[in-house]
Amino acid sequence: MRKLLFQNLLRSPLTIPAPAPSEAALAELAAKVDQAARKRLGRSLSIREVDAGSCNGCELEIHALNNVFYDLERFGFHFVASPRHADVLLVTGPVTVNMKEALERTYTATPDPKWVVAVGDCGRDGGVFAGSYACVGGVSAVIPVDLHLPGCPPTPMQLLQGLLALLQAQDSSQGS
């Protein structure tokens, strides 16, 4: 193990440079961010991921955000185990009817101010599962959504750019 750790010290990091925040996400957020929320959240956001019926593809790419290439934590994002510790709910899936109540309860358990980010084409409008008796179809049909990050699944880079837009939206208004 020592050998491995030592090698890691010597080789250059794999982590990619920070990308620019996504323009589309910034535009969606511009209208929604409220000043008070920005002040309270600062530059550190705790994220609670909620799978509301995903195919698990979106989860795989959200997981990838934690690998050394994307290293989400360097930006002040941190995944937490309980909605009570969360500032952001990252919701995937077409919201199955069987998960609707759990999603609502998770939302209620998250303290204000909070943000909801709907991930994936499913999170936007149900994606390929839209129209099923077993899906509500889109996160915004159940709880208010602040930001959509479409894709099937969105790549870690797209997720990162979207989440950075969330930080930037707070920053830019803090000065104003």
Place this chain on the structure above:
Amino acid sequence: MMSAGSLQIMLNEGQPVAEHRPWRRVVVTAEIWNALLEGLAGGAWTMLGLWGETGMAHLALREDSSETMIVASLPCPDGRFPSVGRIHPPAQRLERTMADLVGLQPAGVPDHRPWLDHGRWPVRHPLGAASPPMGLLPPYRFLPAEGESLHQIPVGPVHAGIIEPGHFRFTANGETVVRLEQRLGYVHKGIESLLNGATIDQAARLVGRVSGDSTVAYALAFARAVEAATETIVPDRAHWLRALMAELERLANHCGDIGAICNDAAFALMLAHCAVLRELVLRASAACFRHRLLMDCVIPGGVIADLPADGVKTIQGLIAEIRHQFPPLVELYDNTASLQDRTVNTGFVRPALIKQFGCGGTIGRAGGRAFDARRQPGYPPYDQLEFATPVLTESDVNARVWLRIHEVEQSLSLIDQILQRLPAGPVRVELSSPGQITEGLALVEGFRGDILVWLRLNADSTVSRCHPRDPSWFQWPLLEAAIENNIVADFPICNKSFNGSYSGHDL
């Protein structure tokens, strides 16, 4: 135990269904059905699937000794069929699902609790004679556990990590788990209903999203079933590119799983390194096929596009890099006593149970069941590739880690062979259109185990009925057995060593 080939003989008495390929489907009488169930309960054959449609129950079987595969169909005009689960427990959840979705009632079972239907859908029996719900279902009744000083720990459906939702009800005596009871169905999306009437393209996208981590394997199983039904001959190069994608998918998932299992023993270093390997695979996949998870890349008729000009070089580079980085990680796993302390003898599943459930994938092969669908029934190009089937018998978390390690090495070797011998030629063909009702069946080895897809196409080539069966159906129940007498704190590592799919199971 019956003699070899008795499955064939038994089914010779049934009515073969025309246009079902490549294996036979036979309509049987209740008498033959019951005899089949006895063979099943006696271990003469393995259940590959059990599903229904209005008025008919289908049972897919495999006889190991003769390597025969067959679908037996029992007409049930009164909506009832002799229960399989009554004498063969692996069928119980599948039967409860048939009752929920189709309205077919298994006769003779004590457990009538719904499984996927949580009493919330706007419709009852969505795959059968759909009707409005009957009102609130009674609250779900977990099985009672009796004894002194037992306590219950309910977990989920929303879990602490970035994982899929499901409910686990632990009954513990102090630290020790006495019983685990799962309740699944939270991510049921109604995929089979969406498939009814879908075009082949729509259906391929849907089946490719039954379980996102196995999208290649699902797309492949669907494509093979369609091609069997329509008697479409796929070009050689497509077969090889499909296998390339399938092995990339296996590689990515096994790397991710090895890291994640070690992480649940608080050994984060392995996770960090294995996640790098996984990411490298996904990046190479995206560079070659324009999707990190390879979604929608395998299509009925072939593959969506050929490798780019530098594709072979990209993947060769990937293989070299993993061959360089992986062995020190294996050594690290092997030499870290504190890690082995958590994995050895943890989460043991009796091999007899694995055989009974026909449990596939790394869980099966870590518990003595050598089944691998790439080899048997087999499909191209694996018949032309050299690979051993690693099998262990310890059947604990440690064995499941080692199995994955061996399969990483195996996939690297397979990819090597594929790149060296990739035949030239086109990568897709138009599907034939038989202009009549046809049926197809396919069994494909995903990273998690064997995936079954059965379908019936209408004369206009739309889907009349399609049933995808995830390997998790025969693995989730064994997790309940694996955790017994382990401490509650070892549940995450046992669960990770299984890595069952919620989405694939819930459909």
